[in-house]
Amino acid sequence: MIYLDYQATTPLAPEARDAMMRWLDGPDGTGFGNPHSPHRMGRQAAAAIELARDRVAALFPAGGKVIFTSGATEALNLAIRGSGSGGSVAVSAIEHSAVGDTAKDAGTAHVLEVGKDGLCNPAQDLPADTRLVGVMQVNNEIGVIQPTLEWHRKAKAANALFLCDAVQAYGKAEVTGADMIAISAHKFHGPKGVGALWVRDGIELHEVQTGGGQEHGLRSGTLSPALIAGMGAAADLAREQMAQDADHVAQLWHYARDLFHGWTLNGSADARYHGNLNIRKDGLDVARLMSDCRDIMFSAGSACASGSGRPSHVLRALGLSDAEAKSSIRLGFGRYTTLEQIEQAARQINAAAEAQA
Structure with missing residues (x-):
């Protein structure tokens, strides 16, 4: 079996798993303490969380705080709902539904257009009542890198907050x-079920999930030391290996581009994260392709929308027709993917696609 769906989730790093085990039980059986309890076991668990918080914070800009959540969806909801109400929330046409749907529910949603290359041009106008702008840094379906620094400056000029x-x-x-920046641990070789919202110093949010007042009084609920320790270890490893990982996925990308030379690339070839290859072939029956290549784990779109039968809203935003969107596949690879796996997957996918001609 070959796993090429890194945008949906990434394999758990062994280092993250090892960090988690100590706080599930531990060698002495005392690692299960509630981090909000005042006794020794609680204080030990709380210390593990703070170590992980420092590790996660090390990959964010200086001057902010990390709020742990159950994942990016909760983090994005806290950012959008907790930053106010009323006014317009301007978001790009290719945002994840956790942003797009929440923006619609939390205020007047204004959609920012993208070009055929998938880039969201910061020259376009914002509504006069915009209170929040949301543009993702790397798109989950097509891998295009957005000009978020320019959008941040645009939001500031409009007296609006910028969420990434x-x-x-x-x-x-x-x-x-x-x-504000939202992340999810399982996208960088950490465990599922934990994420974070980074909030710049001076930004005031109000509590969305009420209860015990944990996490700076903004996110109530007992924290999981095991999940958070795993996230911290994964972040620390990512910091150490970032350059190495980037070189590796770039090599995989260029190799895959050569192997899939008869396919059309969706989105910019230049402003792109190299661990994402979204390509299409006219007339392709993707459901049949996936059935014929069942030992290769890849996607017909984002994992959150797969099975809906609807064309990808991201590909439609690029101007693709329904037929073109439905004939697209997404291959995602990363740290643990090998060149041999890319070659074997390309051989099987290309053969199955040619058999449909």
């Missing part, structure tokens, strides 16, 4: 400036 979904960027590249 950096789920696909964190741990792989420098996370650029914003007022």
Whole structure:
């Protein structure tokens, strides 16, 4: 079996798994303490969380705080709903539904257009009542890198906050400036079920999830030392290996581009994270392709939308027809992918696609 769906989730790093085990039980059986309890076991668990918080914070801009959440969806909801109400929330046409749907529910959503290359041009106008702008750093479906620094400056000029979904960027590249940044651990070889919202110093949010007042009084609920320790270890490893990982995925990208030379690339070839290859072939029946290549794990779109039967809103935003969008596949690779796996997958996918002609 060959795994090429790194945008959906990444394999858990052994280092992250090892860090988690200590806080599930531990060698002495005392690692399960509640981090909000005042006794020794609680204080030990709380210390593990703070160590992980420092490790996660090391990959964010200086001057901010890390709020742990259950994942990026919760982090994005906290940012959008917790930053106010009313006014317009301007988001790019290719945002994840956790941003797009929440923006619609939390205020007047204004959609920022993207070009055929998938880039969201910061020259376009914002509504006069814009209170929040949301543009992701790396798109989860097509891998295009957005001009988030320019959008941050545009938002500031409009007296609006800037929110960046950096789920696909964190741990792989420098996370650029914003007022709030959302991430999810399982996208950079950490465990599922934990993420974070980074909030710049001076930004005031109000509590969205009420209860015990944990996490700076903004996110109530008992924290999981095991999940957070795993996230911290994954972040620390990503920081150490970022350059090495980037070189590796670039090599995989160029090799894959040669192997899939008869396919059309979706999105910019230049402003792109190299661990994402979204390509299409006219007339391709992707459902049949996936059935014929069942030992290769790849996607017909984002994992969150797969199975809906609807064309990808991201590909449609690029101007692709329904037929073109439905004839596209996404291959995602990263740290643990080998050149041999790319070659074997390309051989099988190309053969199955040619058999449909």
